[in-house]
Amino acid sequence: MKKLILALSLFTGASLAFAADKPLPAGAFAVVNGVALPQAQLDDLMHQSGMADNAQTRLVAKNQLIARELFKQQAHKAHLADRADVKAAIQQATDAVLTQAYLRDALKPTPVTDADVQAEYNKIVGSLGDKEYKLSLIQLADDATARTVLAELKKGGDFAALARKYSVAANKDKGGQLDWVSFKTPATEGQTQGLPLPVAQAATHLTQGAISTEPIVVGSSRVLIRMDQLRATQVPRFDDVKAALRQRLQQQAIQKASTELVVSLIKNAAIQQ
Numbered sequence: 001m002k003k004l005i006l007a008l009s010l011f012t013g014a015s016l017a018f019a020a021d022k023p024l025p026a027g028a029f030a031v032v033n034g035v036a037l038p039q040a041q042l043d044d045l046m047h048q049s050g051m052a053d054n055a056q057t058r059l060v061a062k063n064q065l066i067a068r069e070l071f072k073q074q075a076h077k078a079h080l081a082d083r084a085d086v087k088a089a090i091q092q093a094t095d096a097v098l099t100q101a102y103l104r105d106a107l108k109p110t111p112v113t114d115a116d117v118q119a120e121y122n123k124i125v126g127s128l129g130d131k132e133y134k135l136s137l138i139q140l141a142d143d144a145t146a147r148t149v150l151a152e153l154k155k156g157g158d159f160a161a162l163a164r165k166y167s168v169a170a171n172k173d174k175g176g177q178l179d180w181v182s183f184k185t186p187a188t189e190g191q192t193q194g195l196p197l198p199v200a201q202a203a204t205h206l207t208q209g210a211i212s213t214e215p216i217v218v219g220s221s222r223v224l225i226r227m228d229q230l231r232a233t234q235v236p237r238f239d240d241v242k243a244a245l246r247q248r249l250q251q252q253a254i255q256k257a258s259t260e261l262v263v264s265l266i267k268n269a270a271i272q273q
Contacts (some may be wrong), residue, residue: 003187029062031070059273079082106261109253117246122240124245127191132182133203134229138162139169139221144223146215155212159226176226182233199223 028036042061051057080086136159140146149166153159160175167176181193185204192200196218206212206227215222 026149030066032066035069035073036256037065037069039196083183102106103258104137107254109250109257112246112249112253114251117242118238119193120249121241125183127193128182128233129184130233131185132180132229132231132233133178135178135199135201135203136160136163136176136228137169137171137178138167138176138224139170139218140166140223141221143222145245146224150215150224153224161218177228192215199225220258 024031025036025130028041029039030037033049042058042065045061046053049061050059051061073093075081081090087116095214115241136265138149140149146165149157152162160177163169163176164173178195181195181200183192183195183200187197187200187204188220189197192229195203198218199214202216203213203225208227208230212224216226217223
């Protein structure tokens with residue numbers, strides 16, 4: 001399909017010949033087998049594409065829309081709309097559009113103010129300790145695997161390679177590497193920047209380059225860590241992080257509003273499972 005659209009975009013003569021045939025209806029950029037294609041449709045495509053708006057790119061866009069109309073007309077001639085799989089796909093697309101339209105109208109997330117962003121920054125900075133840690137982590141499913149991996153590490157095995165082979169953590173493909181993290185010591189529950197408390201506690205006792213000597217118990221998993229780097233905490237400037245903080249707070253506000261909306265709808269619905 002892409003190849004066909006590209007071919008049409010290169011064949012500029014077709015559009016020019018048609019345009020010279022007779023005047024187009026008001027507000028249309030083309031007429032395809034008697035169907036007028038609105039100028040607004042072309043303008044929307046140009047806006048969504050992000051392409052520079054000039055005669056050449058408009059010609060490409062025009063021919064893409066003409067090709068799409070031709071495909072649609074042929075699909076109707078073939079009565080594809082009556083096919084079960086096509087009906088199902090149309091229904092799914094309709095449901096998705098309606099859902100998005102409803103959410104745009106119904107979701108009322110609390111606006112994020114400049115004061116909210118500043119407060120979030122202050123909260124994060126206030127939670128930092130005087131040191132920050134760059135760790136690599138291998139999360140293992142059981143004691144036996146943990147002992148196997150620890151034995152390999154003690155023999156000089158490559159930590160990253162063992163992480164890729166054995167770890168069940170989401171970052172295994174990165175060789176177990178984690179982002180920089182800082183927290184006040186002694187580490188306390190909920191104040192470890194997302195690290196499990198036992199891992200944070202163990203990290204504070206490691207020197208740079210050292211590996212935990214015993215598996216760390218985290219729920220039903222066993223964890224081994226390596227201290228890749230250790231340095232004094234580097235606090236980012238507010239202006240450097242405020243955009244990211246605002247985006248995060250906005251996402252949290254949307255999530256909260258979504259949850260509240262779902263709870264309200266469920267409360268007033270008759271649902272049988």
